[in-house]
Amino acid sequence: MAFGRDNRVRFRDWISEGSLTTEYGYGRKARPSLNTVLKNVRRGFEKGSDKIRTFKKRDSSTTTDKKNIINPQGSFLQNWNKIFLFASVIALAIDPLFFYIPIVDGDRHCLNLHHNLEIAASVLRTFIDAFYIIHIVFQFRTAYISPSSRVFGRGELVDDPKAIAIKYLSSYFIIDVLSILPLPQLVVLAVIPNVNKPVSLITKDYLITVIFTQYIPRILRIYPLYTEVTRTSGIVTETAWAGAAWNLSLYMLASHVFGALWYLISVEREDRCWREACEKIPEVCTFRFLYCDGNTSVRNDFLTTSCPFINPDDITNSTVFNFGIFTDALKSGIVESDDFWKKFFYCFWWGLRNLSALGQNLNTSKFVGEIIFAVSICISGLVLFALLIGNMQKYLESTTVREEEMRVRKRDAEQWMSHRMLPDDLRKRIRRYEQYKWQETRGVEEENLLRNLPKDLRRDIKRHFCLDLLKKVPLFEIMDEQLLDAVCDKLKPVLYTENSYAIREGDPVEEMLFVMRGKLMSATTNGGRTGFFNAVYLKASDFCGEDLLTWALDPQSSSHFPISTRTVQALTEVEAFALAADDLKLVASQFRRLHSKQLQHTFRFYSVQWRTWGASFIQAAWRRHCRRKLARSLTEEEDRFRDAIAKRERDAASSSSLVATLYASRFASNALRNLRTNNLPVLPPKPSEPDFSLRNP
Numbered sequence: 259m260a261f262g263r264d265n266r267v268r269f270r271d272w273i274s275e276g277s278l279t280t281e282y283g284y285g286r287k288a289r290p291s292l293n294t295v296l297k298n299v300r301r302g303f304e305k306g307s308d309k310i311r312t313f314k315k316r317d318s319s320t321t322t323d324k325k326n327i328i329n330p331q332g333s334f335l336q337n338w339n340k341i342f343l344f345a346s347v348i349a350l351a352i353d354p355l356f357f358y359i360p361i362v363d364g365d366r367h368c369l370n371l372h373h374n375l376e377i378a379a380s381v382l383r384t385f386i387d388a389f390y391i392i393h394i395v396f397q398f399r400t401a402y403i404s405p406s407s408r409v410f411g412r413g414e415l416v417d418d419p420k421a422i423a424i425k426y427l428s429s430y431f432i433i434d435v436l437s438i439l440p441l442p443q444l445v446v447l448a449v450i451p452n453v454n455k456p457v458s459l460i461t462k463d464y465l466i467t468v469i470f471t472q473y474i475p476r477i478l479r480i481y482p483l484y485t486e487v488t489r490t491s492g493i494v495t496e497t498a499w500a501g502a503a504w505n506l507s508l509y510m511l512a513s514h515v516f517g518a519l520w521y522l523i524s525v526e527r528e529d530r531c532w533r534e535a536c537e538k539i540p541e542v543c544t545f546r547f548l549y550c551d552g553n554t555s556v557r558n559d560f561l562t563t564s565c566p567f568i569n570p571d572d573i574t575n576s577t578v579f580n581f582g583i584f585t586d587a588l589k590s591g592i593v594e595s596d597d598f599w600k601k602f603f604y605c606f607w608w609g610l611r612n613l614s615a616l617g618q619n620l621n622t623s624k625f626v627g628e629i630i631f632a633v634s635i636c637i638s639g640l641v642l643f644a645l646l647i648g649n650m651q652k653y654l655e656s657t658t659v660r661e662e663e664m665r666v667r668k669r670d671a672e673q674w675m676s677h678r679m680l681p682d683d684l685r686k687r688i689r690r691y692e693q694y695k696w697q698e699t700r701g702v703e704e705e706n707l708l709r710n711l712p713k714d715l716r717r718d719i720k721r722h723f724c725l726d727l728l729k730k731v732p733l734f735e736i737m738d739e740q741l742l743d744a745v746c747d748k749l750k751p752v753l754y755t756e757n758s759y760a761i762r763e764g765d766p767v768e769e770m771l772f773v774m775r776g777k778l779m780s781a782t783t784n785g786g787r788t789g790f791f792n793a794v795y796l797k798a799s800d801f802c803g804e805d806l807l808t809w810a811l812d813p814q815s816s817s818h819f820p821i822s823t824r825t826v827q828a829l830t831e832v833e834a835f836a837l838a839a840d841d842l843k844l845v846a847s848q849f850r851r852l853h854s855k856q857l858q859h860t861f862r863f864y865s866v867q868w869r870t871w872g873a874s875f876i877q878a879a880w881r882r883h884c885r886r887k888l889a890r891s892l893t894e895e896e897d898r899f900r901d902a903i904a905k906r907e908r909d910a911a912s913s914s915s916l917v918a919t920l921y922a923s924r925f926a927s928n929a930l931r932n933l934r935t936n937n938l939p940v941l942p943p944k945p946s947e948p949d950f951s952l953r954n955p
Contacts, residue, residue, distance in 0.1 A: 326399055327399055327400070327401050327417040327419070327422070328396060328399050328400045328401065329401060329415070330400055330401055330402060330403070330415075335396070335400060336487070338393075338396065339483060339486060339487045340487055341389075342389055342392075342393050342483065343480070343483050343484060343487055345386060345389040346389075346476065346479065346480050346483065347480070347507070347508070347511065348386060349383075349386040349387075349389075349390075349476060350473070350476060350477070350480075350511060350515070351511055351514055351515075352379065352382045352383055352386055353383065353442065353469050353472070353473060353476075354469070354514060354515050354517075354518035354519070355375065355378075355379040355382070355518070356379050356383075356442050356446065356465050356469055357465060357466075357469070357518040357519065357521060357522040358372065358375055358518060358521060358522075358598060358601055358602065358605075359371055359372050359375050359376055359379070359446065359465070360372075360465075360522065360525045361525075361593060361594065361595070361596065362525060362528060362593045362594045363550050363594070364591065364594040366550055367532070367548075367561040367562070368548050368549055368550040369525070369529060369548065369549050369550060370549075370550040372596065372598070375598055376446050376447070379442070379446075380442070380443045380446060380447055383440070383442055383443060384440065384443060387438055387440060390434065390437055390438040391438060393434070394431075394434050394435075394438070397426045397430070397431075397434070398419075398422065398423055398426060399419075399422070400422065401415050401416055401417040401422060402415075402416055402422065402425055403415055403416070404416050430479065430482070433475045433478055433479050434475075434479065436471075436472060436475040437472055437475045437476045437479055439472065441468045441471065441472060442465075442468055442469060442472075445464050445465070445468050449464075465522065466519075466522065499653070501649070501653040502649070502650045502653040502654055505645070505646055505649040505650055505653070506646065506650065508642070508645075508646075509613075509642050509643070509646045510606075510610065512609070512613060512638060512642050513606055513609035513610035513613050514606050514609060515609070516609035516612070516613060516635055516638070517602075517604075517605030517606045517607070517608050517609030517610075518605060518609075519631065520583075520584065520587065520605055520608055520609065520631075521587060521592070521593065521601065521605045523584060523627070523628070523631065524581075524584035524587035524588060524593055525593050527581055527582075527584050527588075527625075527628075528565065528581075528584075528588055528593065529548065530579075531561075531564070531565035531579040531581075532548050532561055532564075532565060533548065534579065535561055535564035535565060536548065538564075565579055566578065567581065567585055567588045567589045568581075568585070569585055569621075570582055570585065570621045570622075570623060571621065580623035580624070580625075581623065582621065582622045582623030582625060582628045583620045583621065583622055583623075583628060583631075583632060584628070586608070587605075587608075590604070592604050592605070612635055612639070613635060613638065613639040613642065613643075614639065614643065615639070616635075616636050616639040616640055616643070617632050617633075617635040617636035617639060618636075620632045620635065660702070664696050667692065668689075668692065671688060671689075671692060675688065687755065687757075687758065690755045690756070691753070691755045691758075694753060694755050694831055695753055704751065705750065708720075716747070717743060717746070717747050720746040720747055720749065721742075721743065721746050723746075723751075724745075724746045724749050724835060725742060725746060728742060728745065728746065728749075728772065728835075729742075741845070744845050745837065745845060748837055748838070748841035748842075748844075748845060749772075749835040749836065749837055750835065750836050750837075750838070751833070751834075751835060751836075752771070752833075752834050752835070752836045753831070753832070753833060753834075754776070754778075754828040754831070754832040754834070755828065755831055756828060756829065756830055756831060757827065757828065757829075758827070758828050759825065759826065759827050759828075760778065760802070760826040760827070760828060760832075760834075761802060761803060761822050761824065761825065761826040762822065762825050763781075763782060763783065763822055763823060763824055763825040764821060764822065765821070765822050766818070766819035766820070766821060766822070767803050767805045767806045767809075767819055767820050767821070767822045767839070768806075768819055768838065768839055769803060769806070769836040769837060769838050769839060770801060770802070770803040770804065770806045770807065770836070770837045770839075770842060771801060771802050771803050771826070771834045771835070771836055771837075772800075772801045772834055772835045772836075772837070773796055773797065773798055773799065773800050773801065773802075773832065773834050774798055774833045774834055774835060775798055775831075775832065775833040776797075776798070776828060776829075776830045776831055776832030776833060776834075777795060777796070777797055777828075777829045777830045777832070778795070778796040778797075778800075778802070778826055778827060778828050778829060778832060779793055779794070779795055779796070779826070779827050779829055780793065780794050780795075780796055780802055780824050780825070780826045781793040781794075781824060781825050781827075782823055782824040782825070792873075792874075795829075796826070802824070802826050803822070803826075805820040805821070805822060805823065806819070806820060806839050806842055807842065808820070809839070809843075810839070810842040810843040810845075819839055
């Protein structure tokens with residue numbers, strides 16, 4: 259039993275437990291038992307739990323409503339709006355299919371209906387209407403931005419379901435409802451079969467009215483939807499060719515609509531001629547015979563002579579019915595054909611041809627409706643053709659805008675070089691650089707593009723570009739991820755053409771280069787010293803401008819950049835990343851982990867300056883060793899000669915032998931003296947030692 263929901267009072271239980279009955283029939287009041295108290299407490303808890311459960315349901319329903327609200331700037335609604343926009347255009351193309359339902363029976367000269375087309379058009383129209391229903395549901399669940407909050411930023415999002423419903427009901431709800439009403443299906447499948455009149459007559463007369471009743475609100479709904487799509491996502495189509503095809507499809511849609519109207523009005527004009535002919539001979543013809551509803555086998559052969567299909571220019575008798583611009587449809591027999599595709603493409607071609615020609619070839623009759631139809635073709639063709647050419651030119655030019663900018667840049671460069679009378683070698687170098695830059699970047703200014711992005715996004719893009727390449731450089735391979743992120747953020751891509759100079763000896767070093775592709779030569783003359791020349795080749799994963807690292811790691815360094823001791827020249831086209839001096843100093847000052855013994859050894863091993871100095875130091879040590887060895891041998895020879903002289907003197911040798919020994923001793927002494935007086939070649943100056951010690955900044 260649900261105690262929390264039972265509001266009845268059980269007096270019998272209370273009396274039995276709350277009172278005592280004596281043998282005399284008198285009762286006296288007693289305290290309630292423990293069981294009664296526990297039941298009351300349990301009943302109170304159950305009532306409270308019911309209230310809490312009800313409150314939670316109410317709160318959860320509110321939360322669920324909030325969760326079901328769609329963000330108008332989210333990707334889901336943007337994609338749906340694009341889908342619904344294309345569905346709306348397709349709906350505009352399906353509605354004119356109802357105009358092809360009336361056909362002319364050429365044998366009996368009466369109007370009939372294409373029943374298969376009735377069903378097919380109704381099914382397609384119902385399928386497209388499902389998109390409108392879904393769109394209406396989404397509109398009741400789509401939040402909007404409060405207009406009063408758009409002073410700064412994107413504005414405040416209103417997600418209250420009641421406010422959303424009020425806003426939608428006061429804006430496009432009526433138009434959407436008028437667009438979704440299944441009027442053509444009702445007219446064709448429900449209303450017309452139950453009317454006590456010729457079916458083909460009612461269908462012909464009702465179709466134009468019903469279709470255009472909904473055609474206008476559907477067209478009115480497309481423009482704000484197109485504006486919403488372009489406002490939220492910026493574009494309707496992702497590529498330029500798709501945009502051109504989109505505008506061309508709108509032009510072809512208009513051709514299809516005018517072709518279908520031309521077909522239906524052609525049938526109506528022939529029916530009008532038949533009715534006028536019947537009015538002249540009422541004893542032979544009645545209006546009922548003009549409509550093939552299966553209830554008559556009368557053949558109206560007299561209508562062939564009463565309504566001849568004569569070109570407007572060939573009419574000489576004013577009593578002959580002038581079909582005007584509809585003569586072609588009647589003479590070609592397209593209104594009598596049961597083949598839908600034959601009718602469709604023929605009428606589509608007529609609409610496209612006259613829309614493109616602005617209706618110049620249309621020879622109308624005096625019928626006012628026909629003249630209005632021709633005028634609408636002319637005006638629509640003029641507007642749509644101008645929009646088509648303008649939009650397609652805009653979309654197609656967007657595919658070649660970079661090429662055009664490059665062509666203009668080349669022309670300006672040629673004019674500038676001619677005006678400044680630059681020599682041919684400089685002109686060739688400028689042309690080669692511009693051509694190489696175009697091949698690598700395709701005219702996209704990467705720095706400007708990255709500069710406008712948020713910092714975290716810019717960092718991730720730089721990591722994607724540079725991190726794998728930086729890790730190929732041994733100097734950066736041992737650094738941690740955070741330090742590499744800081745370096746990646748400061749790197750800038752640079753290009754060097756063949757035979758161009760990246761760094762010159764004696765010039766200030768303004769940036770450190772990390773080679774990614776190409777080959778360079780790094781050479782030095784040790785300050786222009788005669789007879790000294792050292793050259794090495796740099797390839798991918800090498801670096802140059804290491805003088806800057808010593809300067810950046812020294813907290814006491816001056817504001818002047820260090821002087822380069824080497825000349826770096828590109829031997830091929832080179833792609834590299836440049837790290838400016840100020841950026842390197844900033845990274846070195848902020849990340850003290852850059853100071854480590856391992857980094858010191860890596861820097862020395864891969865530095866061109868340290869390699870050159872080390873090679874020169876080894877050469878000097880080897881030469882010093884050779885000189886010491888030669889000096890030791892000459893000293894031993896001198897001692898040997900001196901011993902020989904002393905021995906000869908003691909033995910009183912001949913004077914000639916003594917003279918030869920004296921000459922040999924003097925030669926050894928002179929050679930040894932010259933060896934001692936000659937200095938070793940001067941070593942290149944030892945590169946400055948970067949401060950890799952761990953010190954507090």
